[in-house]
Amino acid sequence: MKLVIGNKNYSSWSMRPWLLLRHAGIAFDEVKLSFNSPTFKRDALAFGPTGKVPVLVDDGVTVWDTLAIAEYVAEKFPDKQLWPRDAKQRAEARAICAEMHAGFPALRTHLSMNVTANLAGLGWNVAVQDDIDRISAIWTGLRARHRADGPFLFGRFCIADAYYAPVVTRFNTYKPKLAPALDEYMHTMLDLPEMKEWLAAAVQENDFVAHDEPYRRAPN
Ligand SMILES: N[C@@H](CCC(=O)N[C@@H](CS)C(=O)NCC(=O)O)C(=O)O
Structure with a gap:
């Protein structure tokens, strides 16, 4: 299972399925694309039809929307109880x-x-x-x-x-x-x-847009 995400500092939609899979202990390969790269759109389009992240690629299936990814994973791993049981x-x-x-x-x-x-x-x-x-x-x-x-x-x-x-x-x-x-x-x-883990990786990625720099927090 492959999860394509954007910058950990900026990508709220990417954080959701990443956290869900990690917390559930479901193994996946992370592919990170940089929003700051001039080839972001082209790179993202290589995985999913919208040119946006996140995208989950698994066993010949491409799922390109966060809610659909969550539902797909919940169905594939029913024992993980990703939705409430009730x-x-x-x-x-x-x-x-x-x-x-x-x-x-x-x-x-x-x-x-x-x-x-x-x-x-x-x-x-x-x-x-x-x-x-x-x-x-x-x-x-x-x-x-x-x-x-x-x-x-x-x-x-x-x-x-x-x-x-x-x-x-x-x-x-x-x-x-x-x-x-x-x-x-x-x-x-x-x-x-x-x-x-996500927050620490966001600090490490050092891939910020220039106007953000004055607000950067010192790493913990
Ligand atoms: N409805 C989509 C939204 C995805 C989305 O807007 N992703 C943003 C990043 S958080 C993106 O890829 N933006 C890049 C772009 O629009 O070029 C979802 O739920 O996954």
């Missing part, structure tokens, strides 16, 4: 993934992923706050209901956590004011060994 919870998990997939345009535009930068206080506007408030409501409600089952949105780690992982890193980069109740979930996600 049908009602599964429906809700799918709904919040779809909401992330299609929504939160202000957050995505103004707090774009940049995991190694410190952009505290930047990017905020009223529309961004509306997105933050909606995400806060999702996380707070799920954590309150599933606290007894574990530290993730539905208790156990599932596709929904992978889906919201780049929001966790965005909040860590832009540091908007969040309800204290969300700190615990932020820490749970940032402390995941796979998340740490």
Whole structure:
């Protein structure tokens, strides 16, 4: 199984399936393409029809959309229980993934992923706050209901956590004011060994766009 991704510093869509596969212990070969390369589009088109990442290539199948990748992997590895086992919870998990997939345009535009930068206080506007408030409501409600089952949105780690992982890193980069109740979930996600692996690799890749440089955080 091959997962084609973009820069670990910038590619929120790539982070989701990468984290999902790693956390589940599913082996894959990583192929990383640089957004800063003049051949990015051509390189990406060699793997999938949209010229975007991520793309999963497995056993003669090409899957080029994050939600489709998550579903494909969940079907291929049912024992990994990548969606919640309970049908009602599964429906809700799918709904919040779809909401992330299609929504939160202000957050995505103004707090774009940049995991190694410190952009505290930047990017905020009223529309961004509306997105933050909606995400806060999702996380707070799920954590309150599933606290007894574990530290993730539905208790156990599932596709929904992978889906919201780049929001966790965005909040860590832009540091908007969040309800204290969300700190615990932020820490749970940032402390995941796979998340740490991704963040460390983002520092190492040293492939930043020039206007980002003044904001680079010192490596931990
Ligand atoms: N709907 C796609 C979105 C993929 C996407 O927009 N990927 C971005 C990187 S995060 C990309 O490849 N951008 C490069 C480009 O548009 O040229 C998915 O869910 O995977």
